[in-house]
Amino acid sequence: MIHSYRAMLSRIHASALNRHTSGKAVKHLIQCWTKKFEENQVPEAEISIKHIISSILGLQNVTRLDTVRNQILTDDEYHRLLVKTDLRLKRMPVQYVIGEWDFCGLTMKMSQSPSVFIPRPETEDLVSIASELVHQLTAEEGNLFKPYCFEIGCGSGAISLALLSKHDKLRCMAIDANPAAVSLSRLNSELLGLADRASFSIAKLEDDGAIHGFSTPDSIKYDILVSNPPYIPTGEISGLEPEIFRYEDHLALDGGPDGTRLIETIIRNSPKWLRGGAFIVLEIDPRQTKIIQLISQDCGSYAGISVRKDCFGVDRFVVLRCK
Secondary structure (H helix, E strand, O other): OHHHHHHHHHHHHHHHHHOOOOOOEHHHHHHHHHHHHHHOOOOOHHHHHHHHHHHHHOOOOHHHHHHHOOOEOOHHHHHHHHHHHHHHHOOOOHHHHHOEEEEOOEEEEOOEOOEOOOOOOOHHHHHHHHHHHHHHHHHHHOOOOOOEEEEEOOOOOHHHHHHHHHOOOOEEEEEEOOHHHHHHHHHHHHHOOOHHHEEEEEOEEOOOOOEEOOOOOOOOOEEEEEEOOOOEOHHHHHHOOHHHHOOOOHHHOEOOOOOOHHHHHHHHHHHHOEEEEEEEEEEOOHHHHHHHHHHHHHHOOEEEEEEEEOOOOOEEEEEEEEO
């Protein structure tokens, strides 16, 4: 009887120990996995594991990890850690691994299967530029003005939704050729409480300027057009980092032979979608500034073009204004 009782206590003790399969606190797991990632040439090793652990523990951001640095993961948490770190070792972008990402202070859901383009830090600068222009238009038109934005290639909806969060009177219409992108954009708009002012449609802008799957009444003219179009030259796609080449949507990356195929289409056709005085804000490859200036001048539809830098000091955006 005593032997049986001791055996029971032993099993209970063993069970309690097994709850914490890793046996290591958060701070040690960060150290171990940072080293593991570095040994396997995984970029941004430390921040990757911090994002993964933060997502598993349900923390709002990585800065909160200091408050749980001595916490030991439960059995289930450690299992999820192993699953997610294995994906990162395979060079899956951390945004897909954790299933969400912050953009302009908003948490956006991300989708890997099927893949949807991941918003980059520099694209937050595009939002800032567009936001300044919305303020400028409002100052010109008066406080009753309700600006209408058109986005081409919405991806996760990040740009349109970030703009909507900054401007209460703004409305956004956005399109993407990727059905998964449109579905994700709609989901993000609902989760962020912005669906009433956002509309997302599956549509493809063709080289001749036709938009298949979408039509705007002639009476509707947009006040601002924003786009982070595919601008990587086709010949450079295969040389991209594994995180990009293996996992991201190539339709959102491939900009044709010189990377300006869709950019030129947008510039040449925007006047039929926009009102006089409307703005266009495009993200580009800095090598494309001269050819884009030539295209806009050839159109004769714009009062001017300016080039803006991103947060890294690189010529990353062009701003055009319709005559």
